[in-house]
Amino acid sequence: MSxxxxxxxxxxxxxxxxxKTDKIIGGAATYITLSASYFTxxxxxxxxxxxxxxQEMITNLQERNINTEGLEIRKGEKxxxxxxxxHNDMNTRDTVEVQLNVMENxxxxxxxxxxxxxxxxxxxxxxAIQKKVIERLRTRPKLIMIDTMxxxxxxxxxxxxxxxxxxxxxxxxxxxxxxxxxxxxLVKAAAKIGEMGPKxxxxxxxxxxxxxxxxxxxxxxxxxxxxxxxxxTGAGDTFAGGFIGYLASTGDVSFANMKRGIIYGxxxxxxCVEKFGVERLFxxxxxxxxxxxxxxxxxxxxxxxx
Amino acid sequence: MSxxxxxxxxxxxxxxxxxKTDKIIGGAATYITLSASYFTxxxxxxxxxxxxxxQEMITNLQERNINTEGLEIRKGEKxxxxxxxxHNDMNTRDTVEVQLNVMENxxxxxxxxxxxxxxxxxxxxxxAIQKKVIERLRTRPKLIMIDTMxxxxxxxxxxxxxxxxxxxxxxxxxxxxxxxxxxxxLVKAAAKIGEMGPKxxxxxxxxxxxxxxxxxxxxxxxxxxxxxxxxxTGAGDTFAGGFIGYLASTGDVSFANMKRGIIYGxxxxxxCVEKFGVERLFxxxxxxxxxxxxxxxxxxxxxxxx
Numbered sequence: 001m002s003x004x005x006x007x008x009x010x011x012x013x014x015x016x017x018x019x020k021t022d023k024i025i026g027g028a029a030t031y032i033t034l035s036a037s038y039f040t041x042x043x044x045x046x047x048x049x050x051x052x053x054x055q056e057m058i059t060n061l062q063e064r065n066i067n068t069e070g071l072e073i074r075k076g077e078k079x080x081x082x083x084x085x086x087h088n089d090m091n092t093r094d095t096v097e098v099q100l101n102v103m104e105n106x107x108x109x110x111x112x113x114x115x116x117x118x119x120x121x122x123x124x125x126x127x128a129i130q131k132k133v134i135e136r137l138r139t140r141p142k143l144i145m146i147d148t149m150x151x152x153x154x155x156x157x158x159x160x161x162x163x164x165x166x167x168x169x170x171x172x173x174x175x176x177x178x179x180x181x182x183x184x185x186l187v188k189a190a191a192k193i194g195e196m197g198p199k200x201x202x203x204x205x206x207x208x209x210x211x212x213x214x215x216x217x218x219x220x221x222x223x224x225x226x227x228x229x230x231x232x233t234g235a236g237d238t239f240a241g242g243f244i245g246y247l248a249s250t251g252d253v254s255f256a257n258m259k260r261g262i263i264y265g266x267x268x269x270x271x272c273v274e275k276f277g278v279e280r281l282f283x284x285x286x287x288x289x290x291x292x293x294x295x296x297x298x299x300x301x302x303x304x305x306x
Numbered sequence: 307m308s309x310x311x312x313x314x315x316x317x318x319x320x321x322x323x324x325x326k327t328d329k330i331i332g333g334a335a336t337y338i339t340l341s342a343s344y345f346t347x348x349x350x351x352x353x354x355x356x357x358x359x360x361q362e363m364i365t366n367l368q369e370r371n372i373n374t375e376g377l378e379i380r381k382g383e384k385x386x387x388x389x390x391x392x393h394n395d396m397n398t399r400d401t402v403e404v405q406l407n408v409m410e411n412x413x414x415x416x417x418x419x420x421x422x423x424x425x426x427x428x429x430x431x432x433x434a435i436q437k438k439v440i441e442r443l444r445t446r447p448k449l450i451m452i453d454t455m456x457x458x459x460x461x462x463x464x465x466x467x468x469x470x471x472x473x474x475x476x477x478x479x480x481x482x483x484x485x486x487x488x489x490x491x492l493v494k495a496a497a498k499i500g501e502m503g504p505k506x507x508x509x510x511x512x513x514x515x516x517x518x519x520x521x522x523x524x525x526x527x528x529x530x531x532x533x534x535x536x537x538x539t540g541a542g543d544t545f546a547g548g549f550i551g552y553l554a555s556t557g558d559v560s561f562a563n564m565k566r567g568i569i570y571g572x573x574x575x576x577x578c579v580e581k582f583g584v585e586r587l588f589x590x591x592x593x594x595x596x597x598x599x600x601x602x603x604x605x606x607x608x609x610x611x612x
Contacts, residue, residue: 089490184395187531208514211531220528220605225493225517259608290612299526300606302565306596 002042007123013083028123033236034281035241039249048068050078145169164197201247244266308348313429319389334429337543340587342551352376356384433465451475470503546573
């Protein structure tokens with residue numbers, strides 16, 4: 001089934017203990033759509049960039065079967081830019097610079113051919129924009145998933161609560177889940193967030209894995225213990241893209257299938273961090289993905305009869 | 307098969323956001339042996355207390371089939387005392403006071419009837435004492451497991467390295483694994499620690515679960531996401547006791563069985579934190595344990611064919 005991803009396509013400049021990049025391609029929607037492209041070939045993108053965005057990169061996305069008809073290119077304007085520096089533990093980072101540029105008045109237009117999308121992924125942007133996307137779809141998708149961040153809890157909490165009423169799945173990291181719910185224990189946090197709208201709550205714990213809460217059930221997927229994390233940028237978005245891409249490819253939104261989606265998402269995220277930016281997400285093979293999935297099975301499988 | 311546990315039996319005074327205790331019974335060996343008592347009834351304890359230690363508590367241990375013949379009671383001396391205060395997140399704590407008392411010159415004597423133990427658990431004490439225990443056993447046990455802490459890395463690193471050469475399994479928390487190995491990534495840390503002696507390395511990550519490294523394989527067990535953590539004291543020891551108690555009850559030290567042991571250990575730890583001190587470890591039923599194990603299976607089971 002078809003997937004529509006809406007969110008940022010950006011330039012990033014990164015510094016990690018392993019090195020430094022110039023402006024490279026980033027943005028939540030870029031990671032999401034690339035990750036999903038390994039699962040579904042009905043992969044539609046709505047985003048905005050400036051005319052400084054390289055045509056070559058758009059071609060690269062198209063070559064991965066991503067439909068870029070909804071990628072607006074604004075003449076005379078500049079692409080959203082973020083630069084960040086990771087600390088030595090790779091778990092924490094400082095934002096060095098943000099230039100909103102075209103994102104300042106992102107007004108997502110949905111091409112007619114995208115109107116029939118069955119899965120909608122709202123990458124992290126202002127909640128009011130996320131809501132606008134839902135309103136502009138004539139038919140409600142089978143599944144709407146949203147990502148957000150602490151910034152919107154600080155400056156646009158009412159908007160965020162508004163859009164949460166309209167979605168099925170939220171991905172959120174542990175600290176953000178605590179902030180949004182006011183609860184420290186993640187079980188309680190997930191329950192409170194579920195009451196705000198999304199029936200399915202996915203709490204991302206980075207190197208500590210992810211928790212899926214749905215209908216009173218809890219599923220936990222570990223992150224793969226890695227020898228090196230080269231660049232964690234986009235890992236959460238890549239996880240979300242693998243998850244919803246897998247759901248879209250199967251058309252199955254049952255809890256059992258969501259568990260599989262979480263494993264696929266975790267596998268994709270484990271590739272993402274191996275190189276700078278989206279580099280790894282352009283070069284994967286099905287065989288590599290299947291091998292990694294097998295590692296996840298090995299990592300968490302045990303046999304025990306009570 | 308029989309299990310010998312050597313370590314501290316102590317008084318603790320605890321303060322958590324949920325309340326405060328007077329002197330209650332604690333100590334690594336207490337938690338370990340109580341947890342193991344749900345799996346093996348050949349459960350032998352070597353420890354030392356002062357004559358301020360209540361006979362009632364010794365009787366309670368005996369009623370759980372723990373053989374206390376190796377519990378030395380020193381006349382005119384006081385039991386080891388530790389008091390600590392947990393921060394609001396329950397993950398970090400400050401030591402308020404330590405009185406070593408009888409532990410200052412703990413010289414573990416192995417009763418003749420304990421000489422044939424097949425499983426040996428060395429709870430966290432000075433590495434030189436742990437080594438002495440191994441030397442005092444005429445026959446090497448089938449499996450020797452050790453727990454340690456950062457203190458010994460700071461003040462007795464050579465002793466610690468000495469004893470590590472003699473053991474099969476080490477349990478260690480993530481920060482301590484990083485300190486001991488000098489490696490940040492836990493995969494690398496486990497490999498380095500494995501080179502120091504123990505073929506099996508278990509890294510405890512508290513609320514983030516535990517990793518088992520053995521023969522190039524990795525297994526990950528989540529911690530149960532809990533609504534309330536009442537008192538985390540002893541959770542790591544309870545985990546270790548459940549693990550080695552299960553191994554001793556089955557006599558099976560294969561990787562597949564160690565994975566089951568990790569799940570049993572995690573289940574026992576999830577009970578431990580529900581009340582202050584060892585309270586919960588005196589009142590469990592087999593049915594409760596089996597129900598909790600079923601929760602662990604649900605939490606991490608998924609079906610996925612590649």
